[in-house]
Amino acid sequence: MKIIVCVKQVPDTTEIKIDPVTNTLIRAGVPSIVNPYDAYALETALRLKERYGAEVLVISMGLEQAKEALKECLAVGADRAWLISDRAFGGSDTLATSFVLSRAVAWLSKELGDVGLILCGKQAIDGDTAQVGSEMAEHLDLPQITYASDAELSEDGVLVKRENDDGYDMIKTKLPAVVTVTKISGETRLPSIKGKMRASKAEIPVLTAQTLEIDVEKCGLKGSPTKVKKTFTPVRTKTGIKVEGKTAAEAAAGMAGFLDEKKLV
Numbered sequence: 001m002k003i004i005v006c007v008k009q010v011p012d013t014t015e016i017k018i019d020p021v022t023n024t025l026i027r028a029g030v031p032s033i034v035n036p037y038d039a040y041a042l043e044t045a046l047r048l049k050e051r052y053g054a055e056v057l058v059i060s061m062g063l064e065q066a067k068e069a070l071k072e073c074l075a076v077g078a079d080r081a082w083l084i085s086d087r088a089f090g091g092s093d094t095l096a097t098s099f100v101l102s103r104a105v106a107w108l109s110k111e112l113g114d115v116g117l118i119l120c121g122k123q124a125i126d127g128d129t130a131q132v133g134s135e136m137a138e139h140l141d142l143p144q145i146t147y148a149s150d151a152e153l154s155e156d157g158v159l160v161k162r163e164n165d166d167g168y169d170m171i172k173t174k175l176p177a178v179v180t181v182t183k184i185s186g187e188t189r190l191p192s193i194k195g196k197m198r199a200s201k202a203e204i205p206v207l208t209a210q211t212l213e214i215d216v217e218k219c220g221l222k223g224s225p226t227k228v229k230k231t232f233t234p235v236r237t238k239t240g241i242k243v244e245g246k247t248a249a250e251a252a253a254g255m256a257g258f259l260d261e262k263k264l265v
Helices: 036-052 062-076 093-114 134-139 191-202 247-261
Strands: 001-006 009-011 032-034 055-061 079-083 115-121 144-154 157-164 167-173 178-179
Touching: 001 036, 001 062, 001 093, 001 134, 009 062, 009 167, 032 036, 032 062, 036 055, 036 115, 036 144, 055 062, 055 093, 055 178, 062 079, 062 191, 079 093, 093 115, 093 134, 115 134, 134 144, 144 167, 157 247
Parallel strands: 001 055, 001 115, 055 079, 115 178, 144 178
Antiparallel strands: 009 032, 144 157, 157 167
8 A cells, every 4th residue: 555645845944035016925935844733744654664565755846946855755665656746836825735636645546546545734933824635635525634633544444543631532534535634653763874875866756736637726825815014023022020130039029019000919
């Protein structure tokens, strides 16, 4: 069986910059990493590979630089990787992104066959929408389970340990299925020297809108119903009171008097 893992390359910085014209993230020149939740999804796939002999395929939608993220995935044990990239995909919101990714999954299923499980991180740390995985399931008309912290395969489906507010549920569904992964137990693995060497030599095919036979009206800014009207950096003001030059007892007494005066206590 083949497992497809969707990963996203995200900015490794808190200094997010927005293009004032398109209102999209400026990614050029910004240090990037594999989205942490996608790394958990990949680790889940690799554990399933070790236990059941599955083949792990990784896909990512992004610019040419996203190949580096895919090579990181190959270095830790993924078998093959594809970059989904086309100028027509630029500016896609979650709905358009999920549509493109679903077409890539459908294409790989047709070309390679035996795709049983699609894993995604529960959300990306740059957008925090937690929508793409679920929307992919809808586009593909597949069952989905969200917030998985563990998974097991069986002859007739996948059994998932799903986090909830009070603990967890054990949910089973037939395959093929889409599962979104949250933080898992244990650490994600590090690449070996052999893995890094293999990844550095790997050829990563690029899937375009033409390859996937995608109607470009359904992706990019044209296919995105979500529109960013305005972006701004919040103004941070400091209104606190700093007590200096006093002992702890004097500072505490002064603070108590201040709170009493303001009728806060």
